[in-house]
Amino acid sequence: MKSNKILSILIAAIALIGAFLFIRIFMEDAEMIKTDAALQNKVISPMIYYSTFLLYAAVIIAVVLSLWSLIRNPQNLKKTLLGLGVLGVFLIVAYFMSDSNAVLDTQGVVLEGGEAGTTSNKWVGTGIWYSIILGGIASLFFVYDLLKGLIKS
Template sequence: MFNMKSNKILSIFIAAIAIIGGILFIRIFMEDAEVIETNVDVANSVVSPLIYYSTWLFLAGVIITVVLSLVSLVRNPENLKKTLGGLAVLAVLLVIAYFLSDSNAVYDANGIGVLPGGEEGSSTNHWVGTGIWYSVILGVIAGGFFIWDLLKGLVKS
């Protein structure tokens, strides 16, 4: 009974969010596109509420997701151990990526001048290189698991 009641409340809540978003969206189409592009006051009164509404919905979704995930981890210590183990592996891979990256100068498209903030030894360059190497390492691992799963499926067939 409680589950049915909470589902009904959740459905009403979702419908209200959708109706509010729909009304804000329809308000944009009620104005002429040229007027929205040329008149800042009209654009602020019509488009800005939809942007703010979307931003707040996004932030609420992120916060709710993070809080519920943390509550779930605290309630189930075995999942907490698995999660911490996974985070430790990701941290080790990040350290490996950090040591693989360099902080060489970043040149413009013509190769003539160094881009602003792209000087040699810059920590930004080092972290960008780390992000690239991290993505490559994770991509190779994911590709390996994909091939492994594919081969395992072929053997079972």
């Protein structure tokens, strides 16, 4: 019960700080914010730093708690490592399916930085193929679950 109270106070403090920074932005003239760099740094930069801090804190807390949970439960550690291995295999398959051809715009002109053979082209293609593979597998499981539900009914 005490940890819930501490957590509620922490959440309220985070919200109040965010609200204060947000209100500071709206207290200034919108046109002045667009044109005055000093005002931007004074009003908008603290909100950006605060948001970035909260993002990093959330990621670190999520990773640490996940690792702690895995360490405390070795059976879940095996399942997680197996799942990561399977995802790694899919990533390797996607990497070999992708190409590093030139990236063209609608007129057929090679975009800046999109020349044939660049590493970024290869990894973008890998990301696209990886998404397609995982989406296809998710779709198959969705259809399987749907059919299983229809058969049981």
